[in-house]
Amino acid sequence: MAKRPRSGSVLIGTGILLSRLSGLAREMVAGRVIGNNGPADALVAALRIPNLLQNLLGEGVLSASFVPVYSELLDDESKKREASRVASAVGTALMLVTGLAMLVLVIAARPITRLLAWGLTGENFELAVNFTRITVVGIGFLVMSAWCLGVLNSHRRFFLPYVAPVVWNATQVVILTIAWQRDWSIASASRGVAIGVTIGGLLQLLVQLPVVLSLAPGLKLRLDRNNARVREVLQRFGPALLGRGAIQLNAYLDLLLASFLAAGGLSALFKAQMLYTLPISLFAMSVAASELPELSRLRSDPYEIAKRSNEAMGRIAFWMVGSTLVLVTAGEPLVGLLFQGGAFSMADTSLVWLILAAYSVALPAAGLSRMLQNAAFAMGDTRTPARMATFRVITAAAVGLVVMFPLDRVIIGATGVENVSDAFGFAGPLSSAVRSNDAITRLGPAGLALGTAVATWAEIINLHRALRRSLPQLRGPRQLLMPLLPAAAPAFALAAALKLLCNDLPNLIELVVCAGSGGALFVLLAFRLGIHEADMVLRPVRRVLWR
Numbered sequence: 001m002a003k004r005p006r007s008g009s010v011l012i013g014t015g016i017l018l019s020r021l022s023g024l025a026r027e028m029v030a031g032r033v034i035g036n037n038g039p040a041d042a043l044v045a046a047l048r049i050p051n052l053l054q055n056l057l058g059e060g061v062l063s064a065s066f067v068p069v070y071s072e073l074l075d076d077e078s079k080k081r082e083a084s085r086v087a088s089a090v091g092t093a094l095m096l097v098t099g100l101a102m103l104v105l106v107i108a109a110r111p112i113t114r115l116l117a118w119g120l121t122g123e124n125f126e127l128a129v130n131f132t133r134i135t136v137v138g139i140g141f142l143v144m145s146a147w148c149l150g151v152l153n154s155h156r157r158f159f160l161p162y163v164a165p166v167v168w169n170a171t172q173v174v175i176l177t178i179a180w181q182r183d184w185s186i187a188s189a190s191r192g193v194a195i196g197v198t199i200g201g202l203l204q205l206l207v208q209l210p211v212v213l214s215l216a217p218g219l220k221l222r223l224d225r226n227n228a229r230v231r232e233v234l235q236r237f238g239p240a241l242l243g244r245g246a247i248q249l250n251a252y253l254d255l256l257l258a259s260f261l262a263a264g265g266l267s268a269l270f271k272a273q274m275l276y277t278l279p280i281s282l283f284a285m286s287v288a289a290s291e292l293p294e295l296s297r298l299r300s301d302p303y304e305i306a307k308r309s310n311e312a313m314g315r316i317a318f319w320m321v322g323s324t325l326v327l328v329t330a331g332e333p334l335v336g337l338l339f340q341g342g343a344f345s346m347a348d349t350s351l352v353w354l355i356l357a358a359y360s361v362a363l364p365a366a367g368l369s370r371m372l373q374n375a376a377f378a379m380g381d382t383r384t385p386a387r388m389a390t391f392r393v394i395t396a397a398a399v400g401l402v403v404m405f406p407l408d409r410v411i412i413g414a415t416g417v418e419n420v421s422d423a424f425g426f427a428g429p430l431s432s433a434v435r436s437n438d439a440i441t442r443l444g445p446a447g448l449a450l451g452t453a454v455a456t457w458a459e460i461i462n463l464h465r466a467l468r469r470s471l472p473q474l475r476g477p478r479q480l481l482m483p484l485l486p487a488a489a490p491a492f493a494l495a496a497a498l499k500l501l502c503n504d505l506p507n508l509i510e511l512v513v514c515a516g517s518g519g520a521l522f523v524l525l526a527f528r529l530g531i532h533e534a535d536m537v538l539r540p541v542r543r544v545l546w547r
Contacts, residue, residue: 013286015162020278022169027271028338029176033189035343036264036351038124038436043190044266045117045259046131047197049105065236066090066147068296068377069229071154075297082229084218089230091147092221098143105136119259121432127187134194138201142168145201148208154293155215162286164204171200186343236382253397254448260429261408261444263436268348269445271339272355275327276363283319284367287312288374295378302379306473309375313368317480318533320367321488322522327360329495330515333507340507347441351412358449362456364481369460375474376467384466392459400451405429408444417443487525487534491518 034040066086073083105112109132113125120128149161175196179189213219224230258266291312298304327334332353340349373385405428411418429435430442464476495518502510526534 010286011158012162012289013282015159015164016281016286018163019165019169020274020281022166022173023274024278024338026169026173026176027274029173029180030193031271031339031344031348032342033176033180034186034193034267036267036345036348036441037186037343038263039127039186039190040267041259041263041265042120042124042127043131043193044270045113045120045128046135046194047270049109049112049116049128049132049136065233065382067150067154067292068299068380069233069236070150071293071296072299073229074154081218082227084216085224085227086229086233087151087216088219088222089224089227090233091144091219092223094147095144095221098140102136102140106133109133109136116256117259118256119261119429119435121436123187124263127190131191131194134191135197138198141198141201141205145205145208148205148212151212151216152208153289156293157211157215158290160211161208164207167203167207168197168200171203172196236377236380253393254400254452257397257400257404257448258445261404261435262430262440262442264348264351264441265408265445268351268355269448271335271352272359272445272449275331275334275338275352275356276359279319279323279327279363280366280370283323284316284370287316288370291371292374292377295374299378299380302471303473305375305378306471309371309471310473310475313371313475313480315533316367316371317364317484318526318531320364321481321484322519324360324363325488325492325495325518325522326515327363328357329492329499329518330511331356331360332499333511333514336507337511345441346415347412350416351441351443351445354412354417354443355446355449358446358453362453365456365460365477368477368480369456369463372460372463372467372474375471376463379470381467381470385463388459388463388466391462392455395458396448396451396455398451399454400448402447403450404444404447407447408442410443412441412443483529484526484531487522487529487531490525491522494518494521 030040034043070083070086070090073079073086110129113120113129113132117125117128145161145164152158152161172193175192176189178184179192184192225234254269258269291308295305295308298308332349335352335356336346336349339352340346376382376385408430460477464474467474468476495514498514498517499510502513505513523534523537527538
């Protein structure tokens, strides 16, 4: 019997939660062992550069091209053998392309690093080149893990592929712990993490592969280009690849631009992005991923696709607004609790929080866009999301470039912003000597986060308008978010006021007071407004009280 999509989203959410918690544990240890500095920036660059493979060839493209076709074939008992042939052909092609790309990245690591992390100089640049050659192999394993995820999701096996990254994170934590105990240098510890990326990537693939082979026993290494369904996957693959390429270009523009900011900016940006993407993964990706196979089975019924998408976006909107409330008002104690200590200073905490707050403004738009993209994929439309992703890249880069250099002249101290006098007026990058000073923390990366926030809202508005032509019943961001405003506004005001009052308390207490009070008021007011998701949150509480 098929699992209901909501139970599927719970399984995905649980797997993602465990994965993200292990990722936070990794970053907590990394922050204390490595900190925010030049070698940390080199490691982030080395992870971002080969990550091109994972983002271009991994889950997003496979979700748009492979999963809809494979899911539709699985739904017909007479076509399960053909489904295995399609999975075999896609897996084989992915392996060949990934292997070739890995070889190119290893051989050309130096010029590619120079192109994509232009601002890195001296020893930090050499470290980034060395780390890239190590991590690219591990990222290749992660691409094939994404193929496993597509197969498992289509078979409605949701938990394993999303919890598998725990192994990847745990491998790096083990190496960081060894580095901490043996007092390795920061550069050696960073190199150890790069090695852990490769070992962990292999282990993550091996955890999923036996289950994939048991579900699709006819899998073989073969290319089947004459198969009509394989050609359909390839036809979808091109536009999806362009769309992911545009998103990846955004990430590399961030990498390129951030390399011209003060030392530690890349590392701070990475930590803020990890916290920003956590609610997207838990509450948006989990719903969207579980719905995609079901929507794909409704390809011939646009009304049902719109109906299911609206229900899913209603759930996503509630959690995204609540997450924005928590991360903006209680982000500082959260960052301090997770990362502060050792090489990670109070000024670093303030910087990561301010970047996180800028990102979090876009959380509702980012979450809803995941579901809108999947509605398009289910209809066989991969071109519209690709066009909108390109638009977002251009907007994010334009806004970020204008804002980031003035903000890089704003100095962050232990108590927050300390000096803004040099931030006014147009400015280019600081000199290399000033940027390389690890002792001074600067606000520049927040400019890139603001660019992303503006671009994400512009993208979802245009994406919704475009999809309404084929799915006229599809609800828009305004219709989904405005009903939550009467609950969100008072809750935000309460949490912000408590943040000012509790600023001198320990991080854990401040976090509990601000996030707990603001979050509780938001849920209670949403319940009074008749929001179904708030009722779901309060249901266990009512059961305990009435027992």
